[in-house]
Amino acid sequence: MPVSESVSEQCPDCKRISEVLTRVGDRWSVLVIISLAQYGTLRFNELKRNLGISQRMLSRTLRELERDGLVNRTYHPTIPPKVEYNLTAMGESFREPVSALGQWALENLVTIDAARESYDAAAERKQAVAS
Amino acid sequence: MPVSESVSEQCPDCKRISEVLTRVGDRWSVLVIISLAQYGTLRFNELKRNLGISQRMLSRTLRELERDGLVNRTYHPTIPPKVEYNLTAMGESFREPVSALGQWALENLVTIDAARESYDAAAERKQAVAS
DNA sequence: CAGTATCCTACTTGATACTG
DNA sequence: CAGTATCAAGTAGGATACTG
Numbered sequence: 001m002p003v004s005e006s007v008s009e010q011c012p013d014c015k016r017i018s019e020v021l022t023r024v025g026d027r028w029s030v031l032v033i034i035s036l037a038q039y040g041t042l043r044f045n046e047l048k049r050n051l052g053i054s055q056r057m058l059s060r061t062l063r064e065l066e067r068d069g070l071v072n073r074t075y076h077p078t079i080p081p082k083v084e085y086n087l088t089a090m091g092e093s094f095r096e097p098v099s100a101l102g103q104w105a106l107e108n109l110v111t112i113d114a115a116r117e118s119y120d121a122a123a124e125r126k127q128a129v130a131s
Numbered sequence: 132m133p134v135s136e137s138v139s140e141q142c143p144d145c146k147r148i149s150e151v152l153t154r155v156g157d158r159w160s161v162l163v164i165i166s167l168a169q170y171g172t173l174r175f176n177e178l179k180r181n182l183g184i185s186q187r188m189l190s191r192t193l194r195e196l197e198r199d200g201l202v203n204r205t206y207h208p209t210i211p212p213k214v215e216y217n218l219t220a221m222g223e224s225f226r227e228p229v230s231a232l233g234q235w236a237l238e239n240l241v242t243i244d245a246a247r248e249s250y251d252a253a254a255e256r257k258q259a260v261a262s
Numbered sequence: 263c264a265g266t267a268t269c270c271t272a273c274t275t276g277a278t279a280c281t282g
Numbered sequence: 283c284a285g286t287a288t289c290a291a292g293t294a295g296g297a298t299a300c301t302g
Contacts, residue, residue: 014162014182020236021158026294027149030156034148042157044264054296059265077168080263081302090242095229103153104228109200112154113198175284185276190285211283212282266301274293281286 023068028053028061033087035057037070037095041086070094152201159184159192161229164218167202168226172217201225 012111024030031051036042042050048058062085065071070091087095155161162182164189173181177188189223196202201222218226220262 012166012226014132016240017165017233017236020240020243021161021232025156025158025232026163027153028154028295030152031149032132048264056267056297057295067250068243069250070243075264078259079282079302081265083264086254090239090246093239094235097228097235100228100231100240101152101156104225105148108221108224109147109151112151112199112201114302116198119198119269179284185279186285187287188275192273206284210285212285215283264302266299268299269297271296272289272294272302275291277288277290282284 022083024065024070025096026061028057029065029070032058032065033070033091033094033098034102036085036091037099041067041084044083044085047085065091147156154158155201155225157192158198159188160196163189163192164201164222164225164229165233167216167218168221168230174234175216177212178216184185196222 015017019079024033028051031053031121032047035047035050044058044062047053047062048055053056053061062071062073069088072086072088072091074084074086138169155164159182162184163178166178166181170177175189175193178184178193179186184187189225193202193204197204200219203219205215205217207215
């Protein structure tokens with residue numbers, strides 16, 4: 001992610017915040033963390049079914065989260081193999097700010113939808129006038 | 132964003148949460164909101180300089196945020212034109228969960244970096260053994 | 263079961279150039 | 283100044299097939 005030169009003049013925290021956000025802030029990471037926070041421990045295919053995520057993306061997401069120290073991976077060399085995932089301490093600590101965000105999201109979904117509709121309606125009227 | 136059928140069995144909130152997150156949870160939206168929360172009111176080019184964002188992306192991000200009812204846009208038809216942006220009430224209310232996230236991000240950057248390094252080091256050792 | 267490998271499409275983003 | 287239009291490049295993400 002190449003960052004342009006003009007970055008020098010910006011609010012000091014923005015760069016670092018966005019660093020972390022691009023790490024753990026993407027759609028799938030957040031959902032995996034929420035699921036693990038809710039259920040404690042889950043197997044690969046349990047997560048897959050839970051989230052409606054493709055095998056490929058789940059595999060990648062879990063590897064990144066393990067790499068960043070947010071989830072633990074436990075491999076049981078049975079036949080068939082069994083792999084379990086759960087949150088590390090840091091993963092747990094991430095839970096709180098994330099659920100605050102989730103809470104806000106749920107509370108404001110309706111308002112946002114309404115704002116969108118009125119915005120779109122206004123845009124359409126403008127369009128009609130212009131024609 | 133087409134969602135697969137298997138979604139039916141998932142945690143009920145995940146879908147709605149991810150809806151909102153894909154709306155206001157992307158990198159630039161969060162940074163714009165943080166900046167406006169910090170400075171109150173900013174002009175287009177002030178935001179652009181602050182964030183090191185391209186004109187195109189800033190324009191799109193602001194339009195979406197306005198559409199979702201999170202920011203106000205005020206157009207002054209002077210020459211040259213002057214456009215000011217600030218947070219709406221809902222935008223302000225978003226500030227709290229977002230700064231909680233930002234706070235967590237700042238606090239855990241170092242830990243995450245350390246986790247990555249140790250993970251990568253372990254992966255390299257594994258690689259060396261395999262060869 | 264828990265992945266990896268490959269292929270392919272669609273969206274995202276930046277750079278550049280132009281406009282009122 | 284505050285954008286829009288266009289193009290080029292990279293990335294996200296799904297589908298499919300294969301492996302230990």
